[in-house]
Amino acid sequence: MSYRYAILGCGRVAGGHANAYANRDDVDTVAGAEVDAARGREFAEAHGIPTMHDDYRELLAEDAPDIVSVCTWPPLHAEMTKAAAEAGVKLVHCEKPMAVSLGECKEMVAACDANGAKLVIGHQHRWDANANQALKLVAEGAIGQLQWIYAYCGSRDLLANGTHVVDLARFLVGDSPARMVMGQIDRPEPKVDFGHEVEHAAIAHIYFENGVRAFIEQGDVAPPPYAFQLVGTAGTISLNAPEGYAMRVITAEGERRMDLPPTNAKRAEVDAILAWLDGGPPHPCRGENAVKTHEILMSVYESSRLHAAVHLPLGNDDFPLLQMIDDGDVP
Numbered sequence: 001m002s003y004r005y006a007i008l009g010c011g012r013v014a015g016g017h018a019n020a021y022a023n024r025d026d027v028d029t030v031a032g033a034e035v036d037a038a039r040g041r042e043f044a045e046a047h048g049i050p051t052m053h054d055d056y057r058e059l060l061a062e063d064a065p066d067i068v069s070v071c072t073w074p075p076l077h078a079e080m081t082k083a084a085a086e087a088g089v090k091l092v093h094c095e096k097p098m099a100v101s102l103g104e105c106k107e108m109v110a111a112c113d114a115n116g117a118k119l120v121i122g123h124q125h126r127w128d129a130n131a132n133q134a135l136k137l138v139a140e141g142a143i144g145q146l147q148w149i150y151a152y153c154g155s156r157d158l159l160a161n162g163t164h165v166v167d168l169a170r171f172l173v174g175d176s177p178a179r180m181v182m183g184q185i186d187r188p189e190p191k192v193d194f195g196h197e198v199e200h201a202a203i204a205h206i207y208f209e210n211g212v213r214a215f216i217e218q219g220d221v222a223p224p225p226y227a228f229q230l231v232g233t234a235g236t237i238s239l240n241a242p243e244g245y246a247m248r249v250i251t252a253e254g255e256r257r258m259d260l261p262p263t264n265a266k267r268a269e270v271d272a273i274l275a276w277l278d279g280g281p282p283h284p285c286r287g288e289n290a291v292k293t294h295e296i297l298m299s300v301y302e303s304s305r306l307h308a309a310v311h312l313p314l315g316n317d318d319f320p321l322l323q324m325i326d327d328g329d330v331p
Ligand SMILES: NC(=O)c1ccc[n+]([C@@H]2O[C@H](COP(=O)([O-])OP(=O)(O)OC[C@H]3O[C@@H](n4cnc5c(N)ncnc54)[C@H](O)[C@@H]3O)[C@@H](O)[C@H]2O)c1
Pocket: 008, 009, 010, 011, 012, 013, 014, 033, 034, 035, 036, 039, 054, 055, 056, 071, 072, 073, 074, 076, 095, 096, 097, 122, 123, 124, 160, 194
């Protein structure tokens, strides 16, 4: 079976999508859509794409793709995903964050379900070799009972990078449902990134159903790298710590460093997409799972807006940060 593939938005992350699909001999890249004509031409040449459109709806109507990557900024993710599902694509591969508001994410899942399309969101860190090794060690009881996870990322905001942090925290607790979120954001002055409002810093406590808690620092308050510490009753595992190792395990027996060679996570994400399309297991980053990551992100804003813990499911489908701005709570 060969799949017709197209990319909507041909900027930075689109190159990773194009390369990962080019690696598959069951995928034929047929078209791209890009509003910046010069960028579109350059991208088409670099990746050997035969047809480039400036209007993505024209692409959907004329090129009949089976798989579509949505590689534009978050405010366009819902619109493009819904249009692709309605045009009859089999699978929409949308970049993270899933969208801006939780309501948009739910609409994306509903539109794909209604049209028989599959939906995958680009949380490729689920294929990180060290994170997978950590998950295995936790399952084997190497650090006793996992109690809590401390995770931080000093770059950008909750939507841009916090979505990777929260999604990997969920992965490390075996996707146990989040039951409660307490959070606070800091936005001393207006700030916009990737076409939507953002905060300068955020902290969050997430309480998972299996008893594990995650504490997250994002943005200006956090140290620079993207790192995790897993604390168990009998030891700790550190991932990607600033001291320069990819993985360190400390137990009563001593300290072990286990720096596994990096995986091509985007390629693995795409391989899992093709496996799912061919009747294999559901994709770990499928829309209905990714929406749970987004619900946690929105709950951090909502907790900050209400000055209270948020018990999930979150009863607010809007973007609480925008509500705070509109209410004059933050600049
Ligand atoms: N998974 C990851 O690790 C990862 C890494 C980087 C970026 N991202 C995500 O990917 C998305 C895109 O980020 P980026 O850095 O590639 O942005 P970018 O600005 O480099 O690329 C976006 C492209 O979309 C084009 N575009 C805008 N409106 C369009 C339209 N209506 N039709 C067609 N094209 C249109 C722009 O001209 C631009 O070329 C963001 O959501 C970002 O968070 C994910």
